[in-house]
Amino acid sequence: DTGVSQDPRHKITKRGQNVTFRCDPISEHNRLYWYRQTLGQGPEFLTYFQNEAQLEKSRLLSDRFSAERPKGSFSTLEIQRTEQGDSAMYLCASTTGRKGISYNEQFFGPGTRLTVL
Amino acid sequence: AQRVTQPEKLLSVFKGAPVELKCNYSYSGSPELFWYVQYSRQRLQLLLRHISRESIKGFTADLNKGETSFHLKKPFAQEEDSAMYYCALKGVSNAGNMLTFGGGTRLMVKP
Numbered sequence: 001d002t003g004v005s006q007d008p009r010h011k012i013t014k015r016g017q018n019v020t021f022r023c024d025p026i027s028e029h030n031r032l033y034w035y036r037q038t039l040g041q042g043p044e045f046l047t048y049f050q051n052e053a054q055l056e057k058s059r060l061l062s063d064r065f066s067a068e069r070p071k072g073s074f075s076t077l078e079i080q081r082t083e084q085g086d087s088a089m090y091l092c093a094s095t096t097g098r099k100g101i102s103y104n105e106q107f108f109g110p111g112t113r114l115t116v117l
Numbered sequence: 118a119q120r121v122t123q124p125e126k127l128l129s130v131f132k133g134a135p136v137e138l139k140c141n142y143s144y145s146g147s148p149e150l151f152w153y154v155q156y157s158r159q160r161l162q163l164l165l166r167h168i169s170r171e172s173i174k175g176f177t178a179d180l181n182k183g184e185t186s187f188h189l190k191k192p193f194a195q196e197e198d199s200a201m202y203y204c205a206l207k208g209v210s211n212a213g214n215m216l217t218f219g220g221g222t223r224l225m226v227k228p
Binding site for chain 1 (some may be wrong): 120123126148160162163177203205213214215216217218219220
């Protein structure tokens, strides 16, 4: 499968625990995005990387959230001291980011569903 | 600030009936609009974008800047069209290409 992959697909944790999710983008894509989707809502942008550089973060990304893309390939999203309000689907997307093109299609992964008890 | 509104959470039609999924946006500049679709047990995928002005799976959408709308239409719905549909916006000044999504509309096409 050459699409975007995410691991784990489901995570159940207790409030106060730390969790880490992984995203593997399509291999030649240099841009990677994280979105969060709560029940009954559309995806909300969290942060994005171009290669290894984190270029923008949403105000939704509190200081308990941190994302990395150390070698410009896979990315991790860590949530520290989880709260029940963190329960959501966390989506990763990637794209080529080719210059001179106004929009490069974002390809989404299957998501990681987080449940905080 | 940019915002996308999909007023209907659920739209139920019979097979062969026309479909219109509503999308309104708020953006001070000239946006790019998209429709994404998520079929059952599948990942979110791009359906169409206003710049392409193409018909995909019989769906079309016209950007109406006067009404700030980008409604998705299909003249004859098929059962396989049943899915979640999300309207999304990218601001022209948005170099990062981040998308702002609406809340989504679930389309159910009954036999």
